[in-house]
Amino acid sequence: MTGIESALGGEAQALAALQAVGTAYERKIDALLPQSARLMPAAFTGEGMQSGVVGLGLAGFTGLMTGSVVASSVSSMSDQQLAELVQQGPMRFGGKSGNAELQIGEDGSLDQELAFDVDESGLSGKVKLKLHVDACPDVQGKVGVSMDVDSSMHVSAKPGTGGSVHTRFKLDRWLDDDARLIDSADGMATEMQMEIGGVDDGSDRRMARTVRLERGGAASSAMDDWSGFNIFTDTPAVEMANALIEQSHLMLVLIAEMQLRGMGKGPAWESGRCVELKVTSDPSRRKGVRPNTAFELEAIPRAKADGAPTGGSVVATLEGGESLQPASGKVRADARYQYAGPAKKDESAKISFEARSRRGVGRAVLEFDTKQGRSYRITGLGTCNTSHTVCDVDQPFSFPVCGGTMQHAPTSDRGGTHSFEHSGATGSGSYTLTGPEAEMTATYQNVTCAGKRCFKTPNGRAVWTKIDSCE
Template sequence: MVAALLLGACSEGSKKAATATSGSDETGGSLDLPEPTTEMDFDSATSLAAAEAEIATVNELRVDAGIADLLDPVGDAVLADVDLARTEFAESQLPLMVTELGVVLDAGDAEPSGLLRPLQSSTPPGQGWTGSLVGQASTTTTMSMAIMTVLVERADETNEGRVDRNETYRKEPAAGYEETINIHHQMSVRTGQGHATGTVQIGSTDTLSKDGTPVATLVGSGRGEFELNACPDEGGIGAGTYQLTWTEELTRNGSTGAGTAYSVSAPFRIVVGDDARIQRIESTQSYARGAHGPGTPGGSPSGPFDWGVTATIPVTYSRDGTRSANYDAESHQSNNATDSQIVGVMIGNAMVDHFLLEMARNAESLWRSGKCIELTTDEESRDVDPGEVVEFDVTSKGKFDGAEIAAPIVATLDGPKTVDPAGRAQDPPAHVKYTAGSEPEELGKVKVEQTSRRGIGRKTLEFKVKKRDLQIAISVDYTATGGLAQVVGHIDLPPTALQRAAESGTYIATEAIAHITATLSLPEFCTMTVDEDVVLTITLDPTTTEETVTMNVQPDVGASENVSVCGVVSLPSISVFGLDVWAFSLVSKAVIIGEATTVPSSTPALVATSIITITERENP
């Protein structure tokens, strides 16, 4: 009958109605069910508490089946040995198993999973928490699955793994008795495309002998499974399933055995709001529990029994900490069960509560981290010119289903200079305009973000103002006049490197070598020519406008030797051949970087055409 109930095959004739009134006793009547609405701290639920609830359920069923009494006088010791073996297995093998599966047991995983927190406890192993690395006193399906739920936060990564372990332990529960306990544990996980699944199978076989003769065998078998689409769909739903079964069967040589079983099946839906936060979790939870055995004279139970209960209960968990369960008159089926056993099934949901809430929180971490939504821009991070304007559009889609997401997109800026619109929501495709700063190596980070019931999508574009290594070339044709004298000349400065002054932002060439060819004519006196190199100091001051970036070119002609002009007077050659007049004519003339800029000069003393080219050096 236990097996039939666990499979949901209870007949209509065995149905026993439950009403939400109080005052029942063990003999029938109305059931003392819990309040349908209770307070539950959403953010403090842990899988550690879920594992504790599973252990409590196993121990309750052992009492219901009278297993310890059937193994008298060593029953309590045998059960303690089984639990101790599971503890030893968990502490020695689980860290190795989960490491093989890619679950890192460090502080980063400790807080989300709640499993690895150091625990201080004086409780002996097998009876409570041990304070071990794993922090759990028994190998339970809930604990193993909870460790794997950490991988929900990596559901965007493709990963698959399976590990198996078998260990044998030998115990002596009392003089003349020996136990051989074999434990088999298998864990498998698969993640990718926003999905995460995990399966745990646990088996333990405890063979008890007295003076070398087999007396009894206690076989435990557990299986747990979960599956979750951790990236919400277009309706803001993350759907999943959770199932857990456990059986323990005692066989005795020459005598009737006993057994227990329980199972939980809880399909669930995580409902996400427009703020990408969990609004509630909806779950229809089916429970089954039962036990059978001969009983023992003077024990509890004292005679043969075979009972089972199944219950189906819709449950909703709200973000505000409210747990609402619908305990109605048709929520359970039972056979030969007492009222307390029926109620025990209907309220025995702590392992489900804590497990679902923690798994949902891990999923929320995933979809709020930007891993479920892909923001696409028609620009990418790159180096920019000072003051450059970069415009781009932003669109959004589900990373794994490719569905467009229509929620607003917001752009913000970290660093210089401006982004428009800043902090204002736009429906996709969102148009963003970024204006870079003026200083070399200034970094502007444009962050675009979309928040919706499908999660949060994020993308950051980094625009760095180029560190400019410039060079300048000048070609000049000019005519200078002064009194009766006239100079017609040409100046040529080949591409010459400029050095940037870090503090001022100016560029300078202190020893630029230019070549001058010129002819001086002094009517009725003489004609002179020059063909020589001259040293120039050239300073460039940056000027940035909304349209372009320019440099103010300021040549400074250094000192030169005096020359004899027509044998009459001795003067510096820079004056004689008009270089100082030309240099002065260029002060504060703006030159566009990257273009050959023609700068005309026309004064009573000088008519000149200067072609100035400022470019970036490819190999500074």
């Protein structure tokens, strides 16, 4: 069809040349890997860089490197690390005959462009690829992969002999309410537009075909162009081209499915980056509580993309004492629980929550304990001379002072930083504790700001008196 076989001296020589081109593409891909590890921003962990790469030969026409290596690393990043990576902008690396550009979205989505040129065993080849992979499902639970591939190949000694392929491909997949891909016909839709062209001794043949698979399983195919073919004498060539298109469609479906499912670290929507799971307790204080304290808990999953309720369900798992109701199984979101805290002093417990829906997966943890903290009564602070009980001064705490609010952030058992708001003014500084543990004196150093002016104010003092319990 393309004249390559006859130009190279027969089928065996043509197959050997095609294999050499495929090997050369693979070398190009392998050569980019050390550069990707070296040039990616510091936010990358580097985990799985070598094992996460997928190289694909598309029926002898093209070579693809997927973004699995990047997706694998991104899935294990914290939100802060991902934000740093996104801020760096596109990552570019490559050489004279091959280059790549990767762009990571705020939700972990991937856009990738690759280009390779190869001249091997009498054949010259060129491949360009654009790839987009969704990370988070939309409100219907849909995620997708799109590819745009251009490839060409010709005999080096005969520039007018060879072939080209242009392919546009889209895969849409849907999740169920358990954040898992639907495996039935209702869970997939695809569309591929492929244009194949070839020149053999001046004879130009072209075929364009669109293949669709609708959600629900209905399949269709349309021949858009078949110029240069004779339906009476070129039947084998037509059948070969159609078979190649069908095989290419199947291969692209498999590649896209691999991209969505993730390579080694699971799909992106299970990373917790698509869903924010807010968990609350009433009472809100969970550390240093009385034994058998009763709590009302609520788990509220929301899609990060639009803040909408995700639906689906929540599963809560208790580690430690005492009792959680419902104790197991799925609870419809937004989920409510009753929890009786640890039954004895100096005990701790943890409840892990996981929300699953067609919007993805969200996770959160609440921790409880009945441990005795460093409890103090603080008096004499400010001109109001108020008194405040703090259950654990080793943890950040706040209380009202003279109509405002004062916050403490301990940095050691003898001091920390503080900030306050009062009557339109704000301030901050440090505090230092002196004296015996039973009764310490706190000295506050302050910088107060009002309007656009900031100035040091006299040191403040307060008395911290140790108490046995804050119950």
